[in-house]
Amino acid sequence: MAGTVSFSGWTAVKDRKSLSADQEPKSGREYTMYHGTYLKNAKNIINNGFVPSKDGLLGAGVYISRNIEKAKCYPLKTDKNDKVVFKLKVCIGKVKKIDCDNHPLQKTWHQKGYDCAWVPPNSNITSIKSGREEDCVWDPKRITVIDVACCVDDHKRKELRQLIRSQRKTSGCHLCHQDTSDGPHDVQTCWACGDKICPFQRKHVCP
Template identity: 45%
Template sequence: MSVKFSGWEVVDDGASFAGVELGASQTPQNRGVYSMYHGTSIASARIIIANGFKPSTGGMLGKGVYVSRDKKKAAHYPLRSNPSDRVVFEVRVRVGRVKRIDKDNHPMQLNWSTKGYNTAWVPPNCGMRSVPSGLEEDCVFDPKRVKVIGIANAPNATIKAELQQLLAKSSKKHRRGSGAAVDVCSLCKRKTQQGSTHIKQQCWSCGQNICILMSKHFCSAKP
């Protein structure tokens, strides 16, 4: 007996749907929204959750908030710190306009933010001596473009639970301050725009209820 399949799957680069996690070598799209990681200390993690990010005053790419798609890279920060004092945030990044920095002494390595760019991107294995690990790295000039959405790693379960609780309280406080509840579509799990419901309909093949903004739907139907 043969089985026919129907449906779809969208492979998105972040320009359409928020929170996409790109592969290491995928080029970030201007105005995309991506999931990345940021490594910090326990004390700084508490401050960031309470008050948001502050840009570093210097670094390979100059002033900004440093993040990476590679959790292993983020897990090594802060450099020269004890691993028992390291926390890795999962963050959502609105990259804005992106400048690729892929060689040592790039003419815009430190001044990209003054040329109309919001994020500098160092692709993996580009040969820069200042990135001996060869792992992907990003620097976001405006800290408001980087938001903590989860605790990816912590030294132990107690610290992780504490930070998750602080993050939940901070998120709840932020929602109250916005004056409006956030509605989420039950099918595609995406936020609705200003409370407007998404268009839902039945799949022509299997009859299952679907949202037109779902990134994936598979069904099987008898021939």
């Protein structure tokens, strides 16, 4: 009979991935994306989340991109000293591809049960002259700011990163720091050391 293996703890493998410009996102997955905004709005976004646009190419929602170079262009016609680009964790939910002008669901995808809309690069949409992709998420709670990807002011970058770390520690589950808006996590007692543990923690090692 084979011997038993004793262990206490785990390390989770992250499933969040980056997408290439032409890679179709898979519904229900979690991806790394970016958002460019005014530096003056940065702290409010970190503390209170994104405020969805009321309208746009894909209707209402939060506009983001998996292309950091595209995110750096926003807000348009703004000096780079007044901008910041956030790195995001995005739980995209159910995705609808919009790839042509006057698509029947171009601005009504959410009403049809979709959480995110995606415009592939070089689609037949005349308003996107750059040919770059576009992503729009309906519910801002699906988006978490995890880092500052670009900010020319080093002091501001450091300040914002500290705020992000502080916010992530105090919001959501106190063990895994993930959002708990859908309900509290099932916190248990470790079978070996007796510490409180959450199944969504990235890592647990008994002391």
